[in-house]
Amino acid sequence: MAALITRRFLELILLLIGISFLVFGSMHIAPGDPASIIGGPTASESDIAAIRDNLGLNDPFLVQYWDYLKGVFQGDFGYSYQTKQSVSEAIAVRFPNTLNLAIASMIVAVVIGLIAGIISALKQNSWLDVSSTVVALAGISIPNFWLGTILILVFAVNFQVLPVGGLDAPFWTIEGMKQLILPAITLGTGSAAMIARMSRSSMLEVIRADYIRTARAKGLKEKTIIWIHALKNSMIPVITVIGLNFGFLLGGTIITEQVFAINGVGRLMIDAIAARDFPMVQGSVLLVATLFVLVNLLVDIIYVFIDPRISYD
Amino acid sequence: MAAEVVTNNSVRSSAQLKKKEKYLITTVKRLLKNKLAVIGLIIITIQIFLAIAAPLITSHGPLKQDLAASELPLFSEGHWLGTDNYGRDMWSRIVFGARISLVVGITAVSLGLIGGVTLGLLSGYYRKLDGFIMRIVDLLFAFPGILLAMLIIAVLGTSLVNVAIAISIWSIPTCARIVRGSVLSVKKQEYIQAMKSLGASDLRILVKHILPNCIAPIIVFATMRMATAILSTAALSYLGLGAQPPTPEWGAMIAQGQNFMWTSPHMTIVPGIAIMLIVFAFNVVGDGLRDALDPNMDLNQ
Numbered sequence: 001m002a003a004l005i006t007r008r009f010l011e012l013i014l015l016l017i018g019i020s021f022l023v024f025g026s027m028h029i030a031p032g033d034p035a036s037i038i039g040g041p042t043a044s045e046s047d048i049a050a051i052r053d054n055l056g057l058n059d060p061f062l063v064q065y066w067d068y069l070k071g072v073f074q075g076d077f078g079y080s081y082q083t084k085q086s087v088s089e090a091i092a093v094r095f096p097n098t099l100n101l102a103i104a105s106m107i108v109a110v111v112i113g114l115i116a117g118i119i120s121a122l123k124q125n126s127w128l129d130v131s132s133t134v135v136a137l138a139g140i141s142i143p144n145f146w147l148g149t150i151l152i153l154v155f156a157v158n159f160q161v162l163p164v165g166g167l168d169a170p171f172w173t174i175e176g177m178k179q180l181i182l183p184a185i186t187l188g189t190g191s192a193a194m195i196a197r198m199s200r201s202s203m204l205e206v207i208r209a210d211y212i213r214t215a216r217a218k219g220l221k222e223k224t225i226i227w228i229h230a231l232k233n234s235m236i237p238v239i240t241v242i243g244l245n246f247g248f249l250l251g252g253t254i255i256t257e258q259v260f261a262i263n264g265v266g267r268l269m270i271d272a273i274a275a276r277d278f279p280m281v282q283g284s285v286l287l288v289a290t291l292f293v294l295v296n297l298l299v300d301i302i303y304v305f306i307d308p309r310i311s312y313d
Numbered sequence: 314m315a316a317e318v319v320t321n322n323s324v325r326s327s328a329q330l331k332k333k334e335k336y337l338i339t340t341v342k343r344l345l346k347n348k349l350a351v352i353g354l355i356i357i358t359i360q361i362f363l364a365i366a367a368p369l370i371t372s373h374g375p376l377k378q379d380l381a382a383s384e385l386p387l388f389s390e391g392h393w394l395g396t397d398n399y400g401r402d403m404w405s406r407i408v409f410g411a412r413i414s415l416v417v418g419i420t421a422v423s424l425g426l427i428g429g430v431t432l433g434l435l436s437g438y439y440r441k442l443d444g445f446i447m448r449i450v451d452l453l454f455a456f457p458g459i460l461l462a463m464l465i466i467a468v469l470g471t472s473l474v475n476v477a478i479a480i481s482i483w484s485i486p487t488c489a490r491i492v493r494g495s496v497l498s499v500k501k502q503e504y505i506q507a508m509k510s511l512g513a514s515d516l517r518i519l520v521k522h523i524l525p526n527c528i529a530p531i532i533v534f535a536t537m538r539m540a541t542a543i544l545s546t547a548a549l550s551y552l553g554l555g556a557q558p559p560t561p562e563w564g565a566m567i568a569q570g571q572n573f574m575w576t577s578p579h580m581t582i583v584p585g586i587a588i589m590l591i592v593f594a595f596n597v598v599g600d601g602l603r604d605a606l607d608p609n610m611d612l613n614q
Contacts, residue, residue, distance in 0.1 A: 018452045023464065030468040137349070141593035143544055145551045146567055146585035153574055153581070251457030255548055270552055273467040281467050285460060292457040 005301060012297055019289050020072065024065050027278040034278060037081045068282075077283035082275050087283035091265055095287070098264035100171050101187065101256060102249045104180045108188030109249070110242060113195025117238075120196065121203035122226065132196065139193030144252065148186035148259035155182060165260035187256040191245040198241040199234065206234040236307045243299025247292040343605035350601025356594035364412040371405035375561040384577045395579050397569070399559075403579070406561035407587055413562050414591065417477045418542040422535050424481030429488025430531065434519050436489060437496025446489070453486040459545055466554050473546075473562070476555040480542050491534055495527035529606040533599055540595035547588050563588050 035052040036043065043051070056064055071078065077087035116136065120129040156164040162178055169176035206212065207230050215225045254266030261267075265284050272280035344350050363370070372391070373379075379400035387395045394403035436446040453461060465479035499505065500523065508518050547564030549555040556562035558569065563584040570580030 015451065015455055018448070019455050022452060026464055026468045031470070137596060138589070138593060141540065141544075141589050141596055143547055143551075143564070143567075143585060143588050143592070145548055145564075146581070146588065149567060149571055149574070149581050150585065153578055157575060247457045251460045254459065254463070255552065258552055269463065270554070273463060274471070274553060276467075278467075281464075285456075285464050285467075288460055289456050292460075293455050 004304065008297055008300065012293065015293055016290060019293070020069060020286060021065065023282055023285050023289070024068055025061075027282050028061060028064070030276070030278065032276050032278075034081060037276065072286070077286070078279035080272075080277050080280045082272075082277045082280070087279050090268060090280065091283055091287055094264050094268050097167050097262055098250070098253050098257070098266060100180065101167070101183055101253050101262060101264065102246065104171070104184035105186075105188035105191065105249050105252075105256075106242075106246055108184045109191035109195055109245060112188070113192040114199055114238070116192070117196040117199030118203055118231075120200040121207070121234075124204065129200075133200075136193040136196045139189045139196075142189065144186050144190060145255050145259050147189060148182065148256060151182045151186060152259075165262065167260070167262040167264075183256050183260045183262060186259065187249055187252050190252070191249060194245060195238065195241055199238045202237045203230065203234040206230045209233075236303075239306065240299055240303060243295060243302070247295045250288055250291055250295070340602075340605045344598075344601050347597075347601040347604065349597040350605075353594035353597035353601065356590050357598065360411050360415060360591050360594075363408045364415045367405075367408045367412050371402065371408050373402035373405050375401065375405045375409040376559050377401060384573065384580075386577070387579050387583075394583055395577070397566075397580050398573050398577070401559075401561075403583055406566060407563075407583060409561045410563045410566065410584065410587065411591075413473070413556065413560070414543045414546060414588075417473055417480075417546045418539050421477040421480035421542040421546070422484065422538045424478070425484025425488055425538065426531065426535060428481065428485040430492050430524075430527075432485065432489040433492025433527075434496055434524065437493040438500060438515070438519055438523065443493075447493075450486040450489050453482075456483075459483075459548060462545060462549060463554065466549065471554045471557070473550075473556045473560070476546050476549050479549075480545050483545075484538050484542070488531070488534055488538075491530050492527050495530055496523055499523050499526045533603045533606065536595055536602055537599035540592045540599065543595070544588065544592050 033048075034055065035048045035057060038051050038055075039048045052058060056067060059067070068078070075088050077091070079086055080090065083090075116132045120132045123129050152164055155162045162182055165179075167176075167179050167183070169179060171177060171180055207226075212225060212230055215229050216222075220229075253264055254269060256262070257264040257266040258270060265287065269281060269284040269288075271277075272284065344354075379396070381400065382389075382392070382396055383398050383400040385392050385396040385400075387393070389395055392402050392404065394407060396402055397406070432446050432450070436443045436450075456464065461483045462476070462479035465482055466475050469475040469478065505518060505522060508522060513522075546555060547562070547567070550560075550562045550564035551568045553568065556565045558565060566584040567581055570577070570582075570584070573580050
């Protein structure tokens with residue numbers, strides 16, 4: 001186990017170096033001269049040359065990359081071309097919103113997905129099963145930015161029970177929860193559908209297993225069989241799906257934040273891409289990708305703990 | 314003697330052909346038994362028809378403004394899907410949008426397939442390349458969902474062409490892994506060893522003998538990927554990173570419609586339903602194909 005974790009961490013470090021190289025490299029080859037963007041349209045040739053020198057833009061690529069990496073390890077992601085604000089500060093202010101949204105959506109996805117999946121499996125081929133399968137398929141196909149818009153239309157415009165957007169109240173207050181409901185449903189629906197499909201097929205597989213037949217044969221109550229014996233084993237693949245989905249939810253916040261005007265890392269990223277504000281793009285992409293990789297690593301490790309049959313050798 | 318070999322060969326190849334035909338027919342039969350997949354096929358056919366016949370079945374240009382007839386509701390005279398805030402006919406915008414989403418989807422998926430299949434074949438066949446290629450694939454997998462596409466657009470700039478390129482690059486790692494998996498399982502079989510000992514070149518083995526065995530998962534992947542590609546094109550355009558106004562792209566239309574949600578909700582609702590239908594169609598056909606091509610095939614990994 002310790003060996004596994006050590007190896008995974010070494011791989012993780014290599015992967016993170018790869019990610020940072022890719023992100024930094026892409027920004028490096030992107031057209032547009034950072035010095036003239038910072039200097040603005042009024043800057044003279046010599047001003048731009050000075051900025052260029054100051055930022056170390058005349059250094060070879062690898063030297064620039066190394067300098068950036070050194071900065072990153074000290075929490076310095078550079079400064080925005082546009083607002084001159086520190087990238088790490090800008091991200092730090094917005095990140096809690098993104099994380100809140102991702103976690104709330106995860107809760108929605110897990111609760112709805114598991115309930116729908118398990119009921120579907122237990123009542124296979126009933127109308128409940130068929131309708132939940134169709135709804136799950138629709139859930140995967142619905143563009144979530146559109147679902148968000150429709151939810152706003154119904155609950156904020158027509159019935160006026162929930163706010164149109166924003167996320168400024170803390171999540172433990174009623175106001176904060178109200179602000180989170182629609183975005184969380186918007187973002188969580190796709191994952192809920194995936195979790196439902198996975199838990200349905202996994203549960204169906206398990207209840208046909210020999211040991212369940214044995215449990216029935218020795219006269220255990222149906223409830224005990226389902227909730228104790230079957231559920232435990234059927235949840236193993238579901239946990240992977242849940243873990244992977246958390247990573248995707250982090251990526252999905254980008255769109256949902258835009259729909260609900262939530263001030264998070266995703267919106268920061270979109271604005272930065274539109275304004276060609278490379279340090280900001282670099283910092284936010286790096287953060288989200290790193291989190292994604294960390295979550296996946298965690299899922300891998302948890303997986304070994306809950307299923308002793310699995311080893312990664 | 315030589316003649317005998319020739320007849321043997323032709324007999325064998327015609328038998329092979331029959332076997333292929335039979336396989337194709339059973340696949341189609343199995344697919345048509347799946348009700349959802351049939352619905353999906355119908356929706357896809359309709360979209361292809363709309364995309365091809367777009368100028369013939371619309372009476373207004375998708376960009377033609379008529380401010381006197383702006384924000385007409387559904388089922389208005391002459392505009393059965395209403396008009397948008399510039400008085401542009403929603404029906405023709407939807408129909409021309411079908412063309413855009415189909416073209417961008419097909420372009421993105423084909424480019425992704427070319428890259429992914431090549432990398433997958435090389436990686437599965439040549440052990441020396443495997444480690445290197447798979448590390449690159451792992452690196453691309455480190456970006457969740459749409460983030461990789463956004464990074465690529467940040468570099469290339471915002472346009473529909475760049476969206477297609479971004480989505481194709483994003484498709485490469487998954488495709489490469491699927492193909493590599495099939496190659497690894499086929500490579501070990503005896504007939505490949507036999508081909509090698511007969512002196513067949515690597516290229517011939519890869520293209521004529523290994524690739525055909527990977528076709529089933531590739532077809533399923535491509536169908537499912539069409540759904541993702543169309544959805545992502547719309548999402549990126551919604552975010553303002555893809556199609557720019559006044560292009561009649563579905564995602565961009567939703568973004569525009571949002572500003573008129575209070576007065577003309579149909580501007581938002583109609584393009585959303587269009588996206589949902591076609592994405593649903595490709596998803597269920599992909600599902601159906603997976604079951605029909607090989608009931609034991611597992612792509613859930």
